[in-house]
Amino acid sequence: MVTDKDGYMHLIQYLTEHLGLFESKDAVSIVDDTVMELFEEQLSAQIIMVCGQNPSLSFAQRNTVIREIDAIVYDLEEILANVANRNATPAQTLFITEFSSLIKNLFDQEIAKMIDA
Template identity: 80%
Template sequence: MVTDKEGYIHLVQYLTEHLGLFESSENVVVSGDTVMELFEEQLAAQIIMVCGQNPTLSFAERNTVIREVDAIVYDLEEILASVASHKATTEQTIFITEFSGLIKNLFDQEIAKMQ
């Protein structure tokens, strides 16, 4: 659905270009959540929004969305393995929120094509 699209590849490249943001330990930690927990929370919120905005999605289509999110989380765990358990900083939280919104946009675009 989205993980095999060019837009997703660009988002992964965007994340890898900003890995320095996650490897820096000079920033002040303001979140009780780890980097990976924050990614998971933000993605879950975005996908709930996607499904809520598209009540006509079938059960199978919703399952496809969920499987895609699982694949995205797996990719994030691979990319962020060395920093996934670190507490998130303000800058990281902002980036994660933005990135999750971009993932939602990919789903929005693909769902619009289906209808």
């Protein structure tokens, strides 16, 4: 659905280009959430929004969306393995919010295609 599309590959590339933002050990954290906790919270919120905006999705289609999010979280865990458990900084929090919104956009596009088909 999403993880096999070029847009997703571009987002993963975008993340890897910004890994330096996550690798700095000198940054001060002002939140108690770790990097992965923030990614999971933000992605969950975005997917709830996607499903809420598309009430015509069938149970099977919603399950597909959830499986895709699980795959994305797995990819993020792999990419961010060294920093996943560090508390997030304000700059990281902003990036995670932006990245999660971009993931939602991918789902919006794919669901629109699926509904139009």
